[in-house]
Amino acid sequence: MDKITGEIIKDTVSFADFKDHDGQIVCIKGYIHRIREMTGFAFVIIRTAKDTIQCVYAPEFSDYRWDEKLCEEACVKVTGKVVSSKDAKGNDRYELQIHGIDILSLPATNLPIVVNKKQLDNIQLSTILDLRPIALRNPKERAIFKIQEGIARGFREYLAQNGFTEIRSPKINFAGAEGGTNVFKLDYFGKEVFLAQSPQLYKQALVGVYQRVFEVAPVFRAEHHDTSRHLNEYTSMDLEMGFINSFEDIMNMETGVLKYIMNLLKTEYKEEVELLHADIPEITEIPVMKFMDAKELLMKKFKYNPTDMKDFDPKEEELLGKYAKKELGSDFIFITHYPSKKRPFYTMDDPNDPEYTLSFDLLFRGLEITSGGQRVHDYNEQVAKMEKCGMNPELFETYLMFHKYGAPPHGGLGIGLERLTMHLLGFSNVREATMFPRDINRVTP
């Protein structure tokens, strides 16, 4: 070795390519997912990066002598002949007649849970999370995070195609973006700093540079409550766009993004979607309803007594989701014009009725997955609004730099990646859709 060329020698064949190798000798590498010994032969299921491949060992077609060290979760290289047959429905199916097995590594001991069944049955979520590094070896579990990969990939791809620039905002912040108490404090060489709750202030500033920006990155919230839909660290998919004509532009961009994502999942993540029986929504258009109209609907149609006239509680979101599905034929509904008092200081008030804002939430099957809206861009207006909110504008000097030296009309939104994944897959707990969740009681593994 005195030069590296970058040539990647592919010495294995993927299961998807078996059809092109029918009758040929090929090589695969993976974990032994399962061994089923039968009379006179054995099935060896190999788990590769994406598939589980059935291999058959029988003395009749193999000179290879079974090694007694072979066990589940051993890493092996299997050489064998691709053979095809027809399944009950007449479809081609492929398996490998084993000619040889090289052991690459062996586990030190047996797994504490069964990962080679269809799903992790009768195992508590807390145990699954404790054992996450190995629980993910179950094909259904690992498919969850392929779906999640697809969502984030779709978000990036669509936005890049629409002129957005990817940004990297710092996670160590001098001030909490949204203020409030649920911010993690960090000792930074004797100074007190904060972990980013959102890239809000940075993505706005960068609208002045790139017009349209996005970021997919971790954010941190010191949630004291242990709920099924909150995490203390999660992935925020954020976008911000300048030179908008109205806040409708932002909702159109989100609708476009979601259409693209769902289509990507249906095509390039088809196997995972099927494995998880995921109900991927069809999106043609998304209905829109004003906040106060929604409140009225809840009271009149659903006889629901609101606990809070400035926001929705989870029950109200659920009812609105049902209404959207049944009456409007949509899995999604935009609720717009939230009361000014309940939205952050950077939200633009509706010039026609400043009690309300040019903001929206997106509900997906009765769960809020997005908050967004138009932002204040005028410097004096922003300073005045901060003061009205009881904030000291002097502490936000670098944030206000953007407004002071010229900001276009703009707005944006954030989507919680794990929450969207959870709801898309029909889970009741966001931890199921989080690789390594952090909550008030959990920082491991």
Add this chain to the structure above:
Amino acid sequence: MDKITGEIIKDTVSFADFKDHDGQIVCIKGYIHRIREMTGFAFVIIRTAKDTIQCVYAPEFSDYRWDEKLCEEACVKVTGKVVSSKDAKGNDRYELQIHGIDILSLPATNLPIVVNKKQLDNIQLSTILDLRPIALRNPKERAIFKIQEGIARGFREYLAQNGFTEIRSPKINFAGAEGGTNVFKLDYFGKEVFLAQSPQLYKQALVGVYQRVFEVAPVFRAEHHDTSRHLNEYTSMDLEMGFINSFEDIMNMETGVLKYIMNLLKTEYKEEVELLHADIPEITEIPVMKFMDAKELLMKKFKYNPTDMKDFDPKEEELLGKYAKKELGSDFIFITHYPSKKRPFYTMDDPNDPEYTLSFDLLFRGLEITSGGQRVHDYNEQVAKMEKCGMNPELFETYLMFHKYGAPPHGGLGIGLERLTMHLLGFSNVREATMFPRDINRVTP
């Protein structure tokens, strides 16, 4: 508005498409980058998301009456006719004859620095960083982070094409990945936790799930030293691959990634590359030298007295970079087989000579941009190595879960995104290539 369709109405034309609109009336939106009043007419340079477009205002072709409020950094919508001419070299050039200007917003005051010159001249780096949100409005400054976007994009695209899965490891960690003192501590509801120094432990575990994984995400190091090449928060581009035949596989993957990135920059980021006069390296193959051979070369050929026989100092890296360029014709050189004592506990020792490791660094023009290598995959071997390093394996129970229940031969690497951007663009300080740098003295903006 009662339905959102997701249709994005494009009411502006990009500069690149002017050639298709010659003689037509089009609309553009952007900042007024510069106004140059001449006798009887004026040039108005509009800064869009990517370009600076020359527009001409003259009463002869415009009914529009100049608005005295128009100023630099105002956000405007300009309507006008595309007109073409030939430049001195005979190339087509396009400008816009202004028919009308709508003011979308106005700055509250003038900029404290000049951003509309070719570059930010005679301004100290600390001032540029203090004013980052507006300093980035300079076309050269903003091009830096388009290049950075391209690097990260190339990394992701190439790996996705080569069967890698994107992962999201937690940034709030129960233990420092690499141990050591330069870790930020966080008060987590009364528990002491750490900010991730690297996704090392997680990416290894996920090799057991997806075989090949990558992540592009922030990492945190509590660097007490204020140097030109270190940051306290930076972006790490990490990959880890399982079922490798040798650690050469990892170097091949990196060489492939780098070729792909450089090609992407030369094609899709051509304008930014030209604007920054970036010297994008040609990569055909990358030479490889063993650590001890490099030390010998430094002593014999360069008469350099090493300060440390277990690692290189910056001067040595520089000399090796010069040697690679001059003698081997390469901007890159892999140095392999670093001494075991200087590499982390998870590094695999060379079975032929356990004083050294199956590890490598990649030097780019004399600067280390990558550390990587093969990892220990056998459980007992890893436990023994931890104990030899004075670590308590019991504290790493969740990490060792991967090894205990079966791990394939594997390895990986990390590339510092900002450091690579810095060196590619010929900067001497990594802060120039970091949007919002964090160091011992800086947490703003």
